[in-house]
Amino acid sequence: MSSLEPVTRSFPAPSRHAPAARKRRGALRSACAALLVVAVVSGCGTAQGALQASTPPSAPPAAPSGATVTPPGGSGPSEPPSAPTAPGTRPPAGSDAAAAPSATAPGRTPGAPRPGSPQPAPGAPTAGTPTAGTPTTGTPPAQPAPPPAAPGVSAALVAGTAHGGRTVALTFDDGPGPATGQVLDVLAQYGARATFCQIGPQAAANPAMVKRILAAGHRLCDHSVHHPQPFAALSHDRQVEEIVPARDMIVRAGGAGTEVPWFRAPGGGFTAANQQVAAAAGMRPLTWTVDTRDWSRPGVPAIVASVQRGLRPGGVVLMHDGGGDRSQTVAALRQLLPWLTAQGYGFDFPAV
Template identity: 60%
Template sequence: MPSHATSPRTSPPARRRRRTLTASCAVLAAALGLAACGTANGALRPQPGVTTASSPAGPTSSAPSAGPTGTPSSPGPSGSGPGTPMPPGAPATSAATATSPAPAAPKPTTPKPPATAPSTAKPPAHSPAPTAPPATRPPSATATPAPPPPPPPANDTATSVVRSTASGGRTVALTFDDGPGPATGQVLDLLAQYGAKATFCQIGQQAAANPALVKRIIAAGHRLCDHSVDHPQPFAALSHDRAGYEIAHAQEQIVRAGGPGTRVSWFRAPGGGFTADNQRIAAGLGLRPLGWSVDPRDWSRPGAASIVASVQSQLRPGGVVLLHDGGGDRSQTVAALKQLLPWLVAQGYRFDFPAG
């Protein structure tokens, strides 16, 4: 009897289950064998030109971490800790690492100083100095020198023209121009008779030619005034330099004629030709510009009576009278003075000097 005749016959369902179980066991054995072989021999290495889809990052697909020397290392068995560093050119061990580019080595960074560390950087050129300047800064040695102050205005006390007496009230100041000359001695004699004091405005050249008369005037207690070197007219038209010469040189001539201690207190411009410029020049020399308030025009020789009448009509208390003791024939002036001196005394006038 054939052998199959003695074997127990199985039913079709049982055979199907057996075949299914056998196939499953074969698949499982093949899978386990393939996995073991791939792990040992790198059987899962992707073939050239084949792209394997990457799976979402999980515990086993973490990016390689940099080792102590900055060389990427392969993940360990669990993918969470550092593994053995891979040699250069070693193949990747998973699809995830095959498709993920290796991260670039981190750039070295310079550690920042602590927030509390003092800064050594210099402030920029436009920054203010770290310390506040002193309240009062001393002048710099290289600073540009300040410009000279402007000259005083024409109406300043030192440069203004005097037209009144020093004391005011019922006083009069007699002034004599253009000397000293032939009439000066006679004028001095008349003034002495009445105890009158006067001011003599002298031409520099005349003072230099008559030093004895200059000394006599000073000795009698009278005052001196600068009236230019040679009486140029119109004096107001002179240049600055010429006016300066006329005033300064005349002052020197008068002082030299009068001797040591001679003082010249005023300057009278010839013809009254005052300007702001020559007034400043005079003030710079210590001379006060001197004008007048009474002018009988005795220089024109109108007659003694006319001279007397003009003075009597024009004079007011504190006035300055303009007369002449030089520059020509002054006999009319001397004659008029003989009448005016007693009249002034009778009117209660006291003799004074100009202001300044």
């Protein structure tokens, strides 16, 4: 072919498969477009979730009055909040207060009555609530006012003789007993006077001895009904029952005109209250300054030495004529009386 000859390009004839290929390409483009849309939507959703997670939730809007509130993720409506429960009353069944654990017992609210217990009447005070005119728990009941002392009788303890100076008051407790007569004999021998503190029932059982004591010029003292110890630990009423009836028994045993000017508490168990009881009954409370402890039978020398060592002018000596074997007391008295006289002591009664 020469260079001047026109060039003619030839194209292949259209294939019969061309329309099918075009359809496949169109379907592929549609599928790609759909995949792109899904990817875009998914990406937007993920971004929105991340944004919500990083943003604090806002408070839910307040529910209208009376409307029920459904908590997020809950299975049903909750009860509206109930009003505060009054103290001492049981909260409504099903409320939060009723379901809360109790500090006193499981399932109980503090102050609420036990299930099945009687309910208080409306307006009645609840347990633990003081009412007007009612003493609160822990407050002791008022004690009765002490009786007034008899005219001219002091409730102060007597621990000396009536005249003071170089005098001594000899006192004998727990009689009358088997040794009382011997004591009276020794006293008479030295012209000594003494005071006998007597147990009420024993005086009532020996009225002749009580009268002999009075006839010899001696004096009487109340020493209770049963000699209980510790005397100060007894109730007020019990102490009154020990003091006043004993005095009455001694007075009856002595006969008309018998006087009982003193009361001596068993074991010296004096208190301001029983001293006042004695004074109200016309008796001074009588103690001592020398305790010979002859009741324990320490021996005659020990009894004598206790007086010689402890006696001071105006002192009150404690011995016993009852309550057991008093042979040591009688023997010691036979030594003490001449010694006291030799020391210039006179014999006196306690002060009144």
